[in-house]
Amino acid sequence: MRAMVLGVSGILTEMALPDPEPGAGEVRIAVRACGVCRTDLHMIDGELPPGGLPRIPGHEIVGVVDRVGEGVSDLGVGQRVGVGWLGHSCQRCPYCVSGHENLCDAPGFTGYTRDGGFATHMVAEARYVYPLDGIDLDDATVAPLLCAGLIGWRSLVMAGPHRKLGIYGFGAAGHIILQVACWQGAEVFVFTRPDDLAAQEFALSLGAVWAGSSDEPAPEPLDAAIIYAPVGALVPAALGAVRKGGRVVCAGIHMSDIPSFPYDLLWGERQLVSVANLTRADALDFLDIVPVAGVRPQVTTYPLTQANQAVADLRAGRVQGAAVLVP
Secondary structure (H helix, E strand, O other), rough: OOEEOOOOOOOEEEEEOOOOOOOEEEEEEEEEEEEHHHHHHHHHOOOOOOOOEEEEOOEEEEEEEEEEEOOOOOOOOOEEEEEOOOEOOOOOHHHHHHOOOOOOOOOOEEOOOOOOOOOOOOEEHHHHEEEEEOOOHHHHHHHHHHHHHHHHHHHHHHOOOOEEEHHHHOOOHHHHHHHHHHHOOOEEEEEEOOOOOOOHHHHHHHHOOOOEEOEEEOOEEEEEEEEEOOOOOOHHHHHHHEEEEEEEOOOOOOOOOOOOOOHHHHHOOOOEEOOOOOOOOHHHHHHHHHHHHHHOOOOOEEEHHHHHHHHHHHHHHOOOOOOEEEO
């Protein structure tokens, strides 16, 4: 197989490797598309603790099962499937036993602690492989749904009941969840990088009622806000934008330090919560909603060998929507 491999240099290098073989409870997948997530960028830039190098990144994977390991009965060769960030849970710790596998004490993460989808083939634990039979979108368009969409969905649910929703950071997750929130009937207010008029126009075209810079105040009090940008300074800004009793959800795996802020911003029973990973139930619920809500990610595709360019474009904010590698 061919793969783009991350080494200690922080550069992805094209390599020819032996085809992986699935073990018990695993399947091998011929990769058709893999999204480039901001988590991949954090890993490549050294902002996350090392998950083991060298490593093949990528956890927004769409492909076809081409080999099945021992004990797998619910997936078959030729089946179109997706793989996301959470790739393993111990099934024994208190979190797993209580239905909170996203908080597992001994987890495995696709493209971080186990090899991912920046390759022509990858192996995944069958428990964390999701059939995509009901989604009638091309492979590259589906790929961002497997993390940006799934984490976005968990953050939207965690935001609680709301009529007016703020979204801070308008990348892959933001533009997907805007579509879902509008389908649910919410009024969505989008906050982008300062002076990013293209992103603001994009948000309005997808149904936002207002779009402006993250350094602007919200035009009216919000019921909830979700922060997708990895910028700690947005936390006090979002707390200041939500009404009493409102909730702010931090949805990224990495964020810069949150500056100190006056207690008045939190007072009034405002809540600040975070999202950590996702569960299989999140994935199944969201993937059922996608065709009903008419969600369609906007993607920019790159050949697998141009993975470094895709990462650079994402880092520089040149990608509108999501970047996707196609082997």
